[in-house]
Amino acid sequence: MSVKKFMYINRKPPYGTVYALEALEVVLIGAAFDQDVSLAFIGDGVYELTKGQNTDAIGQKNFSPTYTALGDYDVKKLYVEKESLEERGLTLDDLQHLVWEDEDDDWAEKDSIHLVSRAEMADVLDDQDIILSF
Amino acid sequence: MASIDVNGKQIEVDEEGYLSNLNDWEPAVAEVMAKAEDTELTDAHWDIINFLREYYEEYQIAPAVRVLTKAVGKRLGKDKGNSKYLYELFPYGPGKQACKYAGLPKPTGCV
Amino acid sequence: MALLHTVNKSPFESNTFNTCLGLAKQGSTILLIEDGVYAATTGHSVAEKIKNASGITFAVLGPDLQARGLESKLADDIKVIDYDGFVNMVVEHDSVQSWL
Numbered sequence: 001m002s003v004k005k006f007m008y009i010n011r012k013p014p015y016g017t018v019y020a021l022e023a024l025e026v027v028l029i030g031a032a033f034d035q036d037v038s039l040a041f042i043g044d045g046v047y048e049l050t051k052g053q054n055t056d057a058i059g060q061k062n063f064s065p066t067y068t069a070l071g072d073y074d075v076k077k078l079y080v081e082k083e084s085l086e087e088r089g090l091t092l093d094d095l096q097h098l099v100w101e102d103e104d105d106d107w108a109e110k111d112s113i114h115l116v117s118r119a120e121m122a123d124v125l126d127d128q129d130i131i132l133s134f
Numbered sequence: 135m136a137s138i139d140v141n142g143k144q145i146e147v148d149e150e151g152y153l154s155n156l157n158d159w160e161p162a163v164a165e166v167m168a169k170a171e172d173t174e175l176t177d178a179h180w181d182i183i184n185f186l187r188e189y190y191e192e193y194q195i196a197p198a199v200r201v202l203t204k205a206v207g208k209r210l211g212k213d214k215g216n217s218k219y220l221y222e223l224f225p226y227g228p229g230k231q232a233c234k235y236a237g238l239p240k241p242t243g244c245v
Numbered sequence: 246m247a248l249l250h251t252v253n254k255s256p257f258e259s260n261t262f263n264t265c266l267g268l269a270k271q272g273s274t275i276l277l278i279e280d281g282v283y284a285a286t287t288g289h290s291v292a293e294k295i296k297n298a299s300g301i302t303f304a305v306l307g308p309d310l311q312a313r314g315l316e317s318k319l320a321d322d323i324k325v326i327d328y329d330g331f332v333n334m335v336v337e338h339d340s341v342q343s344w345l
Contacts, residue, residue, distance in 0.1 A: 011258075012258075013255055013280050013283065013313065014312075014313065015279070015280075015309075015312050015313065016253070016254075016255070016279045016280030017280075043257065043258060044255050044257055044258050044280075044283070047283065047313060050313060050314035050315065051314055052314035052316070052317070053311075053312060053313060053314040054311045054312065054314070055311075055312040056311075057307070057308030057311060057312070057327075058308045058309060058311075058312045060312065062312070064314070087257065087289060087290070088257060088283070088286070088288075088289055089286055089287050089288020089289040089292065089318065090288075090318075094314075094318070
């Protein structure tokens with residue numbers, strides 16, 4: 001089976017609706033198929049990655065730690081749109097630091113998050129074989 | 135709702151035998167589940183069960199078998215981080231069986 | 246007639262907050278809940294609108310803000326309340342308009 005480029009687009013914030021969690025679960029399930037997977041965080045989707053989430057008081061599961069497991073699943077490319085962050089008063093420092101470990105490089109930690117401009121994001125999308133939208 | 139008897143205490147499980155509530159877990163739960171499947175838990179089993187519980191605590195998911203295998207290899211050594219070793223310990227599948235004993239939900243993506 | 250408005254949608258993906266702000270009179274309160282709490286942070290165009298809206302009290306539901314990891318980004322002059330505070334706020338106002 002040939003490897004295809006799969007892109008999952010995340011456009012919803014967490015907790016208010018179930019989209020963000022559903023997207024994450026689909027990504028984890030899809031990771032079993034050894035495809036070339038990447039994630040895009042656009043618009044309110046960037047809120048999925050904020051650090052310091054604490055859901056104790058709202059009685060929902062805090063699934064933000066699961067993003068840190070994506071590297072284990074060989075999901076190493078998380079594209080975050082720069083303009084979306086700026087429009088919301090956020091910077092990269094407000095997001096979790098997500099890494100993957102390179103087995104071929106003595107488990108060196110490498111950044112998973114790639115900050116890209118809107119124009120660069122358009123190119124990334126244009127380059128995919130299959131796009132799934134959440 | 136189904137339940138299992140752990141030292142006289144009724145603990146709720148789902149239709150496939152996984153704990154309904156993660157917080158109900160104690161080591162005796164794993165012992166009871168293993169006994170029901172004619173499995174004797176050795177230190178080698180406990181290494182994996184404890185590893186899975188730590189993994190869940192950190193990432194809030196039960197890892198897929200492939201991920202478990204890789205992570206065990208890194209943490210407990212290459213001789214243990216392979217599917218032959220893990221399937222010998224958990225013949226019903228390291229993902230399904232070990233996660234069940236550890237009180238975790240069925241791994242995401244496992245059918 | 247003091248009205249309590251609640252907004253549960255992100256101001257960046259829905260027009261709900263703008264509609265509410267346009268119809269909120271002086272003396273009323275706008276309470277941000279669920280995905281509406283994103284309006285309560287600093288450094289964006291919506292924060293400016295809140296700052297310029299005189300005579301309206303803004304509040305945010307703390308548990309929803311904490312869930313989203315945004316406590317440190319909270320704008321000044323927005324009151325943080327918990328669930329008990331929410332109940333009190335409903336009682337203190339004449340009626341409640343939930344913008345959906």
